[in-house]
Amino acid sequence: MRILGVDPALTRTGYGVVDFKKNKLSFLEAGVVTTSSRQAIAERLDKIHAAVMRLASRTKPDVIVIEKLFAHYRHPTTAYLLGQARGVICLVCAEKNIPLIEYAATRVKKAVVGRGLGSKLQVQRMVANILNLNKLPKYTDVTDALALAITHSYDVGLRERKLNFNQKVY
Amino acid sequence: MRILGVDPALTRTGYGVVDFKKNKLSFLEAGVVTTSSRQAIAERLDKIHAAVMRLASRTKPDVIVIEKLFAHYRHPTTAYLLGQARGVICLVCAEKNIPLIEYAATRVKKAVVGRGLGSKLQVQRMVANILNLNKLPKYTDVTDALALAITHSYDVGLRERKLNFNQKVY
Numbered sequence: 001m002r003i004l005g006v007d008p009a010l011t012r013t014g015y016g017v018v019d020f021k022k023n024k025l026s027f028l029e030a031g032v033v034t035t036s037s038r039q040a041i042a043e044r045l046d047k048i049h050a051a052v053m054r055l056a057s058r059t060k061p062d063v064i065v066i067e068k069l070f071a072h073y074r075h076p077t078t079a080y081l082l083g084q085a086r087g088v089i090c091l092v093c094a095e096k097n098i099p100l101i102e103y104a105a106t107r108v109k110k111a112v113v114g115r116g117l118g119s120k121l122q123v124q125r126m127v128a129n130i131l132n133l134n135k136l137p138k139y140t141d142v143t144d145a146l147a148l149a150i151t152h153s154y155d156v157g158l159r160e161r162k163l164n165f166n167q168k169v170y
Numbered sequence: 171m172r173i174l175g176v177d178p179a180l181t182r183t184g185y186g187v188v189d190f191k192k193n194k195l196s197f198l199e200a201g202v203v204t205t206s207s208r209q210a211i212a213e214r215l216d217k218i219h220a221a222v223m224r225l226a227s228r229t230k231p232d233v234i235v236i237e238k239l240f241a242h243y244r245h246p247t248t249a250y251l252l253g254q255a256r257g258v259i260c261l262v263c264a265e266k267n268i269p270l271i272e273y274a275a276t277r278v279k280k281a282v283v284g285r286g287l288g289s290k291l292q293v294q295r296m297v298a299n300i301l302n303l304n305k306l307p308k309y310t311d312v313t314d315a316l317a318l319a320i321t322h323s324y325d326v327g328l329r330e331r332k333l334n335f336n337q338k339v340y
Contacts, residue, residue, distance in 0.1 A: 045257050046264030070249055080239055081245035083253020087215050088261055090254065094216030 001156060002028070004061035004098075005149030006052065008085040010035060013048050014141025017059050018131065020153040023160070027131040028059065031140045041084070049088040064093050065148040068102040075130045103151050105141045108144075111151040123147050171326060172198070174231035174268075175319030176222065177311045178255040180205060183218050186299065187229050190323040193330070198229065198303040200312045211254070219258040226266045234263050235318040238272040257280025273321050278314075281321040293317050 001021070007014040012032050016030035016068045033051040035044035054066070066089060106116035112130070124143040128138040130150055137143050171191070177184040186200035203221040205214035226234070228272040237257060276286035282300070283292045294313040298306050300320055309312050 040270065041178065042263040042270045045260045049261055069247065076246050076249035079249040080253040080256070081252040084257030084260065086250070087254030087257030090212040090215045091258055091261070092220055094212040100210065100212045145292040 001063070001089070001153075002059065002061045003063055003065060003149040003152050004056065004059065005017060005065045005145040005147070005152070006089050007144040007148065008048070008066065008082070008089045009084050009141065010041075010048075010081050011037065012139060012141050013085060013089075014139060014145040015055060016142060016146035016149050017055075017061060018146065018149045018153060020156060025131065025150065025153050027133060027146075030146055031106065032139055032141055045084055045088050048085055048107065049092065052092045056092055056096070056098060061098060063099045063101050063152060064083075064089070065101045065152045066090075067108070067144075067148065068104040085102060087114055101152055103148060108151045109148050111154050112147045120144075120157055172229065172231045172317040173233055173235060173322050174176045174226065174229065175235045175315040175317070175322070176259050177314040177318065178218065178236065178252070178259045179311065180211075180218075180251055180255050181207065182212055182257075182309060182311050183222070183255060184309060184313075185222065185225060185287045186312060186316035186319050187225075187231065188323060190326060193327055195301065195323050197303060197316075200307060200316055202309055211303065215258050216255055216303075218235055218255055219262065222262045223265070224313040226262055226268060231268060233271050233322060234259070235271045235273065235322045236260075237278070237314075237318065238274045239303070264289065271322055273318060278317050278321045281324050282317045290314075298305060 003018050003020060005016045011034065013033040017028040019026045023051055033048050035047050090100060109118040109123060112115045112126045120140045124136050124140060127143040127146045127150065131146065171233045173188050173190060175186045177243055181204065183203040187198040189196045203218050205217050236256065260270060279288040279293060280286045290310045294306050294310055297313040297316045297320065301316065
């Protein structure tokens with residue numbers, strides 16, 4: 001199963017692709033899509049949408065994973081701006097017919113760091129460790145996206161193991 | 171000039187198309203795109219995006235007008251949800267290469283009702299009056315969208331009159 005994690009934002013959208021096969025996780029690629037605040041909003045959203053569409057066409061993920069909508073933004077304007085970026089990612093899922101999976105931020109941290117309130121740096125280090133990356137990715141947007149993908153692989157792994165267990169018993 | 175006003179929202183997106191020719195405003199069509207909260211978010215945004223894309227293809231507006239981003243939502247979650255719907259409308263502008271114009275809500279009310287703090291009902295009545303509609307549109311989402319289009323036509327009219335004035339003087 002190929003998993004694409006995306007951390008949408010107007011200025012810098014992080015993404016990461018991992019493969020999960022036979023209970024083994026492997027890193028495929030990761031990066032960011034950046035837009036400038038000097039660009040018009042329509043242009044910025046179009047760039048993000050087009051980049052993730054191309055990425056999905058090229059890497060053919062089985063699922064796209066994003067963070068669950070959560071009101072942890074103090075300013076409604078920030079939430080509104082972020083929502084726009086999130087909207088065009090959701091649209092990629094619909095247009096490419098790829099299931100969209102959402103995890104709460106605390107769930108992701110728990111999966112990757114072991115507890116719900118890990119720091120950004122802890123997430124970064126654990127993601128690099130889990131995926132055997134040579135160095136820490138520059139942006140936390142990238143590690144956040146990879147952390148989302150890792151969380152989903154754990155979920156799938158757990159489901160598969162439960163299935164095997166059940167098959168043995170009955 | 172053909173103007174498409176859109177009031178994006180997940181549950182009910184209002185739209186209205188008007189023509190502005192020789193300083194005369196005429197109503198073309200208006201309606202809503204509805205989605206159900208039982209649908210997945212990707213599906214809902216896809217429906218809104220596809221409907222406005224079809225509308226833009228069919229009516230060929232010269233501009234699309236939406237409300238300016240403003241933090242008047244008490245709950246960041248509401249802002250986040252709304253932002254997603256707004257994002258896919260912005261995307262239509264980029265994909266169809268139609269300029270996107272934004273007006274603050276107070277500006278729209280001032281243009282249509284005459285003051286910045288008019289009620290929804292006042293906006294509804296004034297829109298129906300300005301466009302010679304037989305009856306009040308059922309949803310305020312529709313009148314809000316039409317009010318945005320009307321505001322832009324006033325702006326264009328004003329610019330044109332100023333241009334004529336300048337041409338006379340010099």
